[in-house]
Amino acid sequence: MRVAAFLCEALTRGTTHAEPLAVEGNRLDFVDTLRQLQPDLVINLCESLAADSRGEILIPGLLDLLGLPYTGSSALSLGLALHKPKAKELLRARGISTPAFAVVQRPEDVKAVDLPYPLIVKPAHEDASMGVDFDSVVHTPAELARAAIAVLSTFHQPALVEQFIQGREIYVPLLGNAPRRALPLTEIHFGQAFENRPNIVSYKAKWETESPECRDSTSALCRLEDTALEERLIQTAVGAFSALDCQDYGRVDLRVSAEGVPYVIDINPNCDLHPGAGFAKAAAAAGIDYPALANRLVEIALERTHGNPSHRTKGPGTARRVDPPNRNVLAGRGPVRHRAGGPRAHAE
Template sequence: MPGNLEIAVLYEPSDNTTPPTDSSGRVRHKERRRTRTRRRWHGPERRQKIDREHVAEALRANGYEVSMYELSDESALLGLAKSKVDLILNMVEAYAGDDSLEAHVAAFLDLLELRYTGADPQALFLAQDKALAKKVFDFHGIRTPRFASVYRGKLDHVDDLEFPLIVKPASEDGSVGIDAGAVVRNLRELMERASMIQEKFDCAALIEEFIEGREIYVGIIGNDKPVALPVVEMDLSKLPDDMPKIAGTEVKWEKGSAAYEATRSAAAKGLGEDVMRRLQDTALQVYSALKLRDYGRVDMRLTPEGRIYVIEANPNPWLAPEAELAIAAGLAGRSYVELIGQIVELALARYAA
């Protein structure tokens, strides 16, 4: 029972809508700006400023005392050592605007022996390094697109690849660095795109075989016996004919564009029970392989022939009421308040074990 338990909602001040660049045009990190107006939901990781407010309201509706803690600077980070709350609901995606430090925040919470929701540092590191995560998938026999990873002329991994390919940053999310030009169909386009990714994002370029198919998301809730939620799909079928069917920046960030207006996330339709079960089973395998906990989301492609390819896993996915996880929870009969309450209960149970 909630009783007098106090939960702090921990968040960073970035508003998460556009990645800033330095004077050379290089993206330093993912610090997207959140807009202050409410927008309809189009896809995963499309953030709004008010997501933490929805979470706080849901926590209060569950009977918890709630405080808000902004991780604004080093002083705020060190101030966590004085925290006396019963649990931290971790919504942090970066520190000092640098999303590569997301896992470090969780590690700091561990050092302070503070209890928090969501993934631990190991899972956050694994999921953020997409090339490493794909190697883990391969080890566990989980189908993922064949790929190569290259940085400054050094190949970290290379499969035998066939065009078309999709080229993206190896350590970004939210479709940062992915647009209509990400899908390449010849060697010249590949070399130009890989060079641009390395220069602009200062990270390895992840080169994958492009999988034609449906964009599928499966949310997972739980720890010892995690449960896969109903399947959600982003419908890309109405994208302009000259655009590849991918959930790129045009779909997620360019409000008012034809791509933005043509896409929706909703319950996946027209899938047989066997396909649904295989998608959910695959998501559970990924959740276990990357050691996610409490909640997460797995992004996949489903081909017309029924083959499933895992694209990536998302620890601590967006918790707004219009996000895929909440959509899936609703399809399973859980209200938004119940979803947030269950995440808290799962975290508390872990620490009580």
Template sequence: MNVLIVHNPLTDLDSLDNADVLVQVQAVEGALRTLGHECAILAWPEDMRQAGESLGAGIWDEVFNLVESIGGSAKTVHLVPAMLEEFGMAFTGASSWSLRHSTSKLLAKAVLAQHGLPTPAWLDIQGRGNIQTPGRFIVKSVWEHASFGLDEDNVVHVSSRARLLAEIKARRERLGGECFAEEYVSGREFNLAVVEQEGAPRVLAPAEILFAGYAKNKHRVVGFRAKWQEQSFEYQNTKRRLDFPESDALLLRRLSLTAEQCWKTFALSGYARIDLRVDAKGRPWIIDVNANPCLSPDAGFQASCVASGLTFPDVVGLLLQSAARQQHGPA
């Protein structure tokens, strides 16, 4: 098969997310060659009008889509699949509809609520939302991912809606311009990786993030430091766990079912990673639906694949099969 790998236009070679994209490109290229496919690599042009010419529709059997943003903003992430759909090209991962509706955390919450799936109460910067005060909330970006602009000081305890609105506005710039507040779920955090196999979602081994050595009053948040700053306390004290005692079996089953419901609700394809928190009553809450999870060898998605007996080339092979099966079109 002839496969074209497309990735973010690399504007700033030193930025962490650009470096991460290149790691994924190399890993995918290696796996494609292991599987006996021909491949080439293309940085998606910043100028969308150029994309059609650069892509060379007709030459490629499939496009492996690793574009996470154009112009540095995840708000544009769905444009690449939208164009590939227009060109009638087969591509890996989620459709433009699925990416748009899951990448916007506010749109995702609307979709989840509409389908009766558990999403924490929220308040947007215009003052719309269903939160009740007083309470503890986390202020998050609408579009950014990988915890950009997010750390434990985004968790606030407020006594009124007006106070919360002020906290949202104060963090607006750091969170990429659009942000909102969500009820803070203080319990355990899980990542559920899903791959598509024979046209159906297969939920892989659940992973829990353990906050080892955290003081009692320190908020347990997988923020920017925990994800990216290797020297930080948060990076060194958040550990991934993939083995669980029998007493967790019921909870894990519930998380797995919730992840499967997310897959169906967002019409996901290829792969996904759903982040959940569990409240004091043992109820799971969906906090992040990642329709294009990071494929870096050290990322959570890979860890769950390995724990489920899937090698990286196995996963790449499943993504190619899923792309061949899709008929992405307007939802």
């Protein structure tokens, strides 16, 4: 809701008007409202429906049925990103490095996992580091069984078991479609709270701002003297984003092995647009302030929908409709799982 408020303020200028539209519980009242208003564009901020993250894909699907353009990725891309095993299968099919993995559907499946330790265990269909803590990184079959059963019983979904890549954690924010550009890269720096513990961005590290894990896992612009490594990181991120057919903006999270190989550990289409979050900070480092970023996202979505290049002025002969007075750019926001504290600079 805070993100919607910030975007409304940034976008309501001149003849453009933005207003929030809530997606509440499992009700679909917002569909009738959208049908009546017929906005020029919907800013899609919805991350779940009825507190279920799998409902995220329903919103762009409904917008497609209504014939309304919207920002961000399609239902297909969001669904693939949330189905981590399928996303990893696509990455491997494209030759994009991602940690070796297995899926545990039932407790007895643990015995079939044949991967080198250490491993990390996480829910297969969650984001925002849900279900990830220090105990998620395991070193023995007994620890693996305990972590996998914890996911199965708590989240009622399969457990994704991945080879744990011990190395630098670097994020690549991406903006635009054709061409697609990488914003300045950011890196997580793990402090004292992570001594003799796995260097991972857990749920606490992302959302519980008073926790030692959060205080000691700061993000900052990534300084890479190795230009070849930077290019590999960007190429890997762009390839991963394209593999899932993501659109407009997002972030790809990577781990760099001791051999300098970038491994995709997560793909975040429609990442957090809070002005204090990592994407906006990366844009600011590239000289794009928050109002400019908000308007750029609108232009990118309209360009993709209507075929107008962003530098082309509106007028006779253009594909885009002439803007009516006080055009509405609606931002929808659905209920999400409780996240303690405020936005996380290096999080979603």
